[in-house]
Amino acid sequence: MDALYYGAYVATVTGSEYSSGYVAVVDGRIAAVGSAVPAGFEGLRRVDVSGCLITPGLVNTHHHLYQWGTRGYAQQADLFGWLTSLYPLWTGITPDIVSATSAAGLGMLALSGCTTAADHHYVFPTDVFGALVESGKRIGIRLHAVRGSMDLGSSKGGLPPDSIVEDTQEALARTESAITTYHDPAPDARIQVAVGPCSPFSASKELMRAGAELARRHGVRLHTHLAETVDEEEQCLAMFGQTPVQYAEELGWLGPDVWLAHGVHVHDAEIDLLARNRTGVAHCPSSNARVGAGIAPVRSFLDAGVPVGLGVDGAASNESGGLAEELRQALLVARLRGGPAALTARQALWLGTMGGAQCLGRDEHLGSIEPGKLADLAIWRLDTLAHTGIADPVAALVFGRVPPLEMLLVGGEQVVEKDRLLTASEAELTQNLARACADLAS
Numbered sequence: 001m002d003a004l005y006y007g008a009y010v011a012t013v014t015g016s017e018y019s020s021g022y023v024a025v026v027d028g029r030i031a032a033v034g035s036a037v038p039a040g041f042e043g044l045r046r047v048d049v050s051g052c053l054i055t056p057g058l059v060n061t062h063h064h065l066y067q068w069g070t071r072g073y074a075q076q077a078d079l080f081g082w083l084t085s086l087y088p089l090w091t092g093i094t095p096d097i098v099s100a101t102s103a104a105g106l107g108m109l110a111l112s113g114c115t116t117a118a119d120h121h122y123v124f125p126t127d128v129f130g131a132l133v134e135s136g137k138r139i140g141i142r143l144h145a146v147r148g149s150m151d152l153g154s155s156k157g158g159l160p161p162d163s164i165v166e167d168t169q170e171a172l173a174r175t176e177s178a179i180t181t182y183h184d185p186a187p188d189a190r191i192q193v194a195v196g197p198c199s200p201f202s203a204s205k206e207l208m209r210a211g212a213e214l215a216r217r218h219g220v221r222l223h224t225h226l227a228e229t230v231d232e233e234e235q236c237l238a239m240f241g242q243t244p245v246q247y248a249e250e251l252g253w254l255g256p257d258v259w260l261a262h263g264v265h266v267h268d269a270e271i272d273l274l275a276r277n278r279t280g281v282a283h284c285p286s287s288n289a290r291v292g293a294g295i296a297p298v299r300s301f302l303d304a305g306v307p308v309g310l311g312v313d314g315a316a317s318n319e320s321g322g323l324a325e326e327l328r329q330a331l332l333v334a335r336l337r338g339g340p341a342a343l344t345a346r347q348a349l350w351l352g353t354m355g356g357a358q359c360l361g362r363d364e365h366l367g368s369i370e371p372g373k374l375a376d377l378a379i380w381r382l383d384t385l386a387h388t389g390i391a392d393p394v395a396a397l398v399f400g401r402v403p404p405l406e407m408l409l410v411g412g413e414q415v416v417e418k419d420r421l422l423t424a425s426e427a428e429l430t431q432n433l434a435r436a437c438a439d440l441a442s
Contacts, residue, residue, distance in 0.1 A: 001025065001411075001412035001413055002026050002044055003025050003045040003412070004022055004023075004024045004025070004041055004044040004046050004047065005023045005047045005054065005407075006021075006037065007048050007049055007050035008049040008050065008051075008052040008379065009021065009054070009393040010053075010369060011053060011055050011346075011349065011393070011394050012056075012368055012370065013055065013346075013353050013368040014367075015369075015370065017394075020035060021034060021035050023054055023369060024037070024044060025375040025377075026412075027412075028375055028412040029372060029412070030372065031371060033369050049379050049406060050383075051382060052379050052382060053393040053394070053397055054369065054377055054380075055349060055377070055378050055380065056353040056367055056368055056369055056377065057113065057115025057116065057141075057366075057377055057408065057409070058112070058113045058114045058115065058323045058353060058356070059114070059115070059116045059357050059359075060109055060114050060117040060310065060311060061259060061280075061360060062118055062120060062223075062261045062262075062313055063117055063118060063311065064122075064314030064315070064316070065098075065101055065105040065119045065121070065315075066097070066121060066123065066128075066132075066314075067101070067317070068101035068104050068315045068321065068433060068436075069097055069100075069101045069436045069439075069440045070090070070316045070440060071315050071437075073089070077291070078229065078231070078291055078292055079228060079232075079293060080159065080229070082291055082316075089440050090123045090125075090164060091161060091164050092439065093123055093125055093126070093128060093440070094126060094439075095127075095131040096436070097128075097439060097440060098135075099134065099432075100432035100433050100436035101436050102131070102132050102136070103138055103429055104432070104433040105119075106135055106143070107429050109321070109323055110408055110415050110423075111405060111408075112321075112325065112405075113378035113408060114322075114323040115141050115142060115366075115376040115377075115408065115409075115410045115415075116141060116142040116356070117141060117142070117144065117323075118143075118144035118223065118311075118360060119143065119144070120146040120148050120198075120223060121146065121148050122196065122197075122198040123148075123150075123164050124149070125163060129145070129147060129174075129178050129182075130181075130182075136190070138423065138424060139415070139423050140190075140413065140423040141415060142189070142190050143190065144193075145178070145191060145193050146193075147174070147175045147178040147179070147193055147195060148197065148198050149171035149172075149174075149175060150164070150171075150202040151165055151167065151168045151202075151203060151204050151206075151207045152201070152203060153165040159202055165202070168206055168210075172207070172211065175195055175214060176214055176218070179195075179220055183218070183220055187364070187374075188374055188411060190410075193220055194220055194223050195211045195212070195214055195215035195220060195221070196211075196222070196224055197224055198224065199226070199232075200239075200240075201232065201235055208251045209251050212251065212253055213252070221257050221258070222253065222257055222259075223258070223259055223261065224261065225262060226244045226245065226248055226253075226260040226261065227243075227260070227262060227263050228261070228262035228264055228265070228288070229264070229265065229291075229293045230294070232244055243267065243270065244265075245267070245270040246270070248260070254273065254274065254279045255277050255279060256278035256361075258279045259281065259282055259309070260279060260280065261281075261282045261284065261313070262281075262282070262284060262288065262293070262296065263281040263283070263296050263297075264293050264294040266297060271300050271301060271306065272304055274304070274306045278307065279307075280307035280358060281296070281301055281306055281308050281359070282310070283298055283330060285310075285330050286318045286320065286329045287312070287314070288333075289329075290317045290318060295336060295337045296333075298330065298337075298343065299334055299337070299342045299343065307355060307358040307359050309351060309352070309358065309359040310323065310326045310327070310330055310356060323352065324397075324402040327348045327352050330348050330351055331343045331344075331347075331398055331399070345392070345395045346394055349394060349397070349398060353368065354367035375409055375411055376409065376410050376411065377407075377409040379405070379406045379409075380403040380406065381403055381404040382397075384403065386400060404418070404419050405418075
């Protein structure tokens with residue numbers, strides 16, 4: 001684990017950049033970073049990564065790993081149509097299916113430079129949460145397992161079928177059990193648990209309020225979908241006489257311990273409200289485009305001081321499933337909305353690293369290359385046909401195609417080497433995923 005990686009361009013995200021720099025890793029943390037190696041590191045294993053770019057490991061703030069079993073469906077549907085098409089398939093989810101889909105999804109995230117991932121699992125035809133956690137341990141990247149829930153089935157006016165929703169008190173009890181069983185509050189935790197009633201159109205007021213109280217009683221974070229589509233806003237106005245953000249505020253769902261998925265349709269005054277409360281937003285540009293939801297006002301969020309991270313979202317609405325691609329997507333859609341200066345390459349990288357760490361409450365230990373922080377590092381090879389000639393390495397990463405991943409480190413431990421996953425057999429992951437997809441389709 002202890003090593004000195006040298007000869008690469010180092011983008012620390014929050015500080016200086018080094019054109020021929022080094023990063024020293026000792027005991028799973030960054031011991032030093034710079035251009036000239038200081039005394040005291042002579043005994044470290046030296047790894048030459050010339051021709052590469054070193055960045056912090058990417059942080060995925062929103063995903064639904066079980067959806068790896070249903071990619072390619074409902075290709076022309078909006079969000080509500082997409083959901084109603086897929087809910088019947090998701091009633092067939094089992095622990096074995098969740099094990100296969102989540103391991104495959106986490107493996108692909110690792111291969112895209114991701115060292116920390118938040119997964120929001122809210123479909124429980126049976127209890128599958130343990131299978132998700134075990135897959136996180138197997139692949140080896142940090143997992144924020146969000147124990148989601150729904151208690152508004154179709155018989156109560158909700159969108160999902162009754163067979164995949166839970167009784168309110170049962171959902172709360174199982175969420176509390178997930179926290180006490182799996183949550184690790186340590187700064188270097190590989191598994192943390194958050195509380196995540198699904199959305200205003202699938203979770204009751206009682207579940208939302210009690211879920212927030214439960215999370216705060218245990219000192220864990222809160223996550224839900226909010227303000228993703230125009231349909232959602234119209235439904236909230238019709239049912240509650242409030243916009244989604246106003247509704248969230250009433251239920252206690254704004255604050256520095258909350259991050260919200262999407263935030264596409266947020267009014268200017270509500271952006272200031274999110275900023276004052278330090279409520280984070282998981283920006284999912286590819287998924288929002290896939291279902292035609294719109295473009296989140298990321299530039300306005302950043303200007304106001306809202307913490308913003310990037311999310312892949314479920315693989316059924318983002319079949320690529322990789323986080324590195326979202327750096328480019330975030331930059332492009334921001335410019336479509338706000339012009340060519342709306343987001344820079346370095347700001348896009350900040351969203352994918354430090355911004356995500358802020359959303360997950362881990363920016364003290366993750367998200368940048370600084371002495372004392374955890375050694376979660378992505379090392380990208382840029383001396384390739386696709387990237388040679390782009391003088392700015394950060395621009396090569398963000399504007400260009402996703403570079404080969406020379407190495408991915410989580411706490412100094414190697415998870416990927418030369419675009420190959422080291423913690424699991426890709427052939428086995430593929431075979432298990434194929435069986436899971438077939439089982440769901442049948």
